[in-house]
Amino acid sequence: MAARAPFATGRARAPRRARGRSLLGEALAERLKAAALDVADDGIVISDATRPDAPIVYVSPSFERLVGYSAREILGTNCRMVQGPGTDLDTVRQIAIALSGGHVFQGEILNYRKDGTPFWNFLRIAPIRDETGKVTHYVGTQTDVTELHQARERQQELTTAVAHASRVRTVAALGASLAHEVNQPLAAVLANAEAALRLLESGKTGDVREALESIVADARRAGEIILRARRLVRNQPAQAEAVSPAQVASEVLAFVGTRVRHAGVKATLEGARSRACVRIDPVQLYQALLNLVVNAIEAMEAEPGHHPRGLAVRVEAIGERVRLRVADTGPGATDEDLARMFQTFHTTKSRGTGLGLLVTRSLVEAYGGRLEVARNAGRGLTFTIHLPGESR
Ligand SMILES: Cc1cc2nc3c(=O)[nH]c(=O)nc-3n(C[C@H](O)[C@H](O)[C@H](O)COP(=O)(O)O)c2cc1C
Ligand SMILES: Nc1ncnc2c1ncn2[C@@H]1O[C@H](COP(=O)(O)OP(=O)(O)OP(=O)(O)O)[C@@H](O)[C@H]1O
Ligand SMILES: [Mg+2]
Structure with missing residues (x-):
């Protein structure tokens, strides 16, 4: 019994002659x-x-x-x-x-x-x-393919640098509200520390513990805000891990809390308890979502008139995929605006770089996901990040 032919035809066959592919004589063909x-x-x-x-x-x-x-x-x-x-x-x-x-x-x-x-x-x-x-x-x-490789690496570095620059700009844009956010717990720390001193002086040492506990909690809160901002500004290589989008979404909303209040926006988070999980670099998912949230706030802020300002973030698992939606009640966009939005450096803001959506999209796509935008039935836009889910 003959051994199996390369394409398992069952019977061994002699290899086809190369002659069939050439019109040349044998000697010339060889040369x-x-x-x-x-x-x-x-x-x-x-x-x-x-x-x-x-x-x-x-x-x-x-x-x-x-x-x-x-x-x-x-x-x-x-x-x-x-x-x-x-x-x-x-x-x-x-x-x-x-x-x-x-x-x-x-x-x-x-x-x-x-x-x-x-x-x-x-x-x-x-x-x-x-x-x-x-x-x-x-x-x-x-x-x-060394040159191709180097070009690819440079492209990668450039993408990372752009993503980093965009993060720095986002944090800078939130600067004032972050300072405010840190100031609040610091003021509370001061008030509680003074209260504790007074209690000690008056001999009511039993109540000092409560004041000290508040101090610890507030100092921790201030520390966390700074830590989050530093995480975004630091330039570190991306590292994918199992991440809960619900947790990232609630952290992002906490991060922009003051900004949201100042802009008179009513923010809601749906699916905060979702157990959905994705494999991604957490800082990058944070950045992607933050870009969309800040865009939504800025769009509503820039609009004249007194429309109710609503920001709805929703996390949901649809079969194998995870969806993160950011909906606003801002001015929305014309077809032309929608076509322009993702273009490099396209911005309608005096301090914008016009990179946010581009970076968001490339971050999401790097993990096998996609970014979509649609006009709402009422006012505003909804941006949706689709990502492949991961079972825990
Ligand atoms: C025809 C042929 C060409 C090869 N050319 C390369 C090559 O250019 N570069 C390379 O790193 N390995 C090449 N290899 C692979 C190595 O020879 C070897 O098969 C490989 O290292 C795995 O075997 P090992 O684990 O015993 O080293 C080639 C193998 C064959 C059969
Ligand atoms: N939710 C939204 N509603 C209406 N327009 C939006 C919305 N999000 C983005 N846009 C429009 O798309 C443009 C591009 O957004 P993108 O995030 O890429 O850049 P940017 O916000 O202008 O600047 P930055 O690079 O700092 O994010 C915005 O300038 C704005 O005109
Ligand atoms: Mg933006």
Whole structure:
């Protein structure tokens, strides 16, 4: 019984002749093939799968150029010679698994040239089988994608920097109300401390405990407000973890509490007890929601006239997904406004940067989610963050 053919046709078949793909005579075809391999930018390596540790039996000139080793130095060795200290072991393991299963491997791996310089290698390894379906060789093609990688990293850094700048601007915009927010517990601390002193002087030491407990609670509150602001301003790498959107939503509303009161906005949170959970960097979810909430407040504040100002935040789990909605009763938007809103630097505010919605959207999309906006039936807009949920 013959071994299984590559595509499991049941019966082993002789491989199709390459002749069918060429109109050239054999000698010319050979010459052109050699020339093609010579000019190709991608490296090509063939190794013998039937011998222990699959030694290399062919390298193209382009591979020699890519890695800086001569064919003489490479032939007979294993390709892992181009791996080094920064090579991801997980990727190496994936290659080994693919090869032992007779599958194609395709992926990026950090490799090193003879002179030690690293480069990102977009590597593809495919098995070649004989007529019985047995793997006899592997063909590897290598493409230097270092520049692409660097461009991607720069893009990533830029996105992080923009997100950070946008956070700093949001905190700055809340600056006055944050100072006010911190001032309140500080004033309470002072009043209670003075009361405690008076109690001590008058010998009523029994009541001092209560005053001291209030002091502790208020000092803690002030500390938390500052901690939250610092968390937003600090530039730290994103780290995803299991996060409760309900908790983030209630913290965001607490953070803008003073601002909301000053603007005469009635804020509500629905689904505060929701047990929904998402995998995300908590600071980034905080930022995304804060952007939408601050936008809603600013939109209502900027509107002339005396419309009732309402801000409704709602957290809900819909099947596998989690939805966070921010609805306002502000001026809303025309179709044109809606089209412009997500454009870079588009703002209608004297101090706006026009990055908030863009950053919010990219943060949400980075976690497999999406951001939607719709006009309300009554006044205002509703922004919705959709995120994949995570079971606890
Ligand atoms: C034809 C062929 C080409 C390969 N080319 C590369 C390469 O360019 N860079 C690399 O890091 N690994 C390459 N490998 C993978 C390594 O040779 C080796 O299979 C891998 O490190 C996993 O095996 P190991 O765990 O025994 O090291 C190639 C493998 C084959 C079969
Ligand atoms: N809830 C809303 N109601 C009406 N218009 C809105 C609302 N949210 C955003 N907009 C409009 O979209 C524009 C862009 O918002 P975005 O958050 O991207 O930037 P910004 O708030 O102007 O500045 P910043 O970068 O500081 O957030 C706003 O200037 C505003 O005109
Ligand atoms: Mg904004």
